[in-house]
Amino acid sequence: MSTPGFRVLQATPQASVVFGLLGGVAAGKSTVADLVAGSSGKVISADHLAHEILTEPEMIARIAEAFGPEVLDSNGQVNRSALGKVIFEDQEARKQLEGWTHPAIRARISSDLKRARACGVPHIVLDVPLLLENDAEHGLAAACDHLIFIEVPDEERDRRAQHDRGWAPGEVARREATQLPLSAKQAAAHWTLRADGTLSELNENVRTLLTTIARLSPPKAP
Incomplete structure (x- = not known):
């Protein structure tokens, strides 16, 4: 119930911001997706x-x-x-x-x-492998407001794949041989996120990136 003499103002809804993640195998895209989405966002994996x-x-x-x-x-x-x-x-x-x-x-x-x-x-994150390679089929890269390239050195990604997935050494490079080069993915991205440190460091990097994006990209109309 409104107070006499005052008018209740409704908050203007803001459009969703869609993020697409790019990067190599074992770069940690799923972890980054969860951090970018936050508690009120949505990860589409x-x-x-x-x-x-x-x-x-x-x-x-x-x-x-x-x-x-x-x-x-x-x-x-x-x-x-x-x-x-x-x-x-x-x-x-x-x-x-x-x-x-x-x-x-x-x-x-x-x-x-x-x-x-x-x-x-507010934040929708597309965690979709080969997002750029298959864009002609699904158009999902074009639907993203921001493309984020997750940068992790090759040797670290290979180590993660061996430890977390039980892959043989060099398997990451073998599987990526048929994909778009990482340099091309990074060139197509709007932002680069370093993700080879601790989870705490990654969380801070994501927070800094989102703050920068919010400052440089004004909210869209819904």
């Missing part, structure tokens, strides 16, 4: 959506028939590590799997993005 799709019975059956039962675990679920080895060693197998999963992933990302914007989520 293609990897999480792909994981959901790979648990659907119809997709499991299709994958087992195409690539053999060895890509399933003892519970009959897709073993993502085993499947990853198959598709990275066989280009045709990779194209086949992508033909099944990518349309569904793109549709869910677009739906989640539209819903988050409609709800006025």
Whole structure:
């Protein structure tokens, strides 16, 4: 109830700001995504959506028939590590799997993005591998207000992949050989974020970057 003689002013809603993350394998994009989104933001992770799709019975059956039962675990679920080895060693197998999963992933990302914007989520972060390489198909890079390149030295990313994922030395470079060079990704980004320190240092770097972006980029109308 308003007080006589005073008019209640409604806050003007602000448009969502969409961030896209670029960087190499094991650069820590998921961690950065969570920090950029913050408690009131939304991370749209293609990897999480792909994981959901790979648990659907119809997709499991299709994958087992195409690539053999060895890509399933003892519970009959897709073993993502085993499947990853198959598709990275066989280009045709990779194209086949992508033909099944990518349309569904793109549709869910677009739906989640539209819903988050409609709800006025302040920071929306797209954690999508090959964001630039596949932009002609999904247009997600073009939908981003800010592209952030996550900079981590090659040797540190290789160390992380060995420790966290059990990869062999040099596997990061091998997988990145078919992708856009990191120099091109960094050149396409609006901002570069250093991410090879501690989590506390990364958190501070993200806070500094977001403060800079807010200062230099005026809020958009919704």
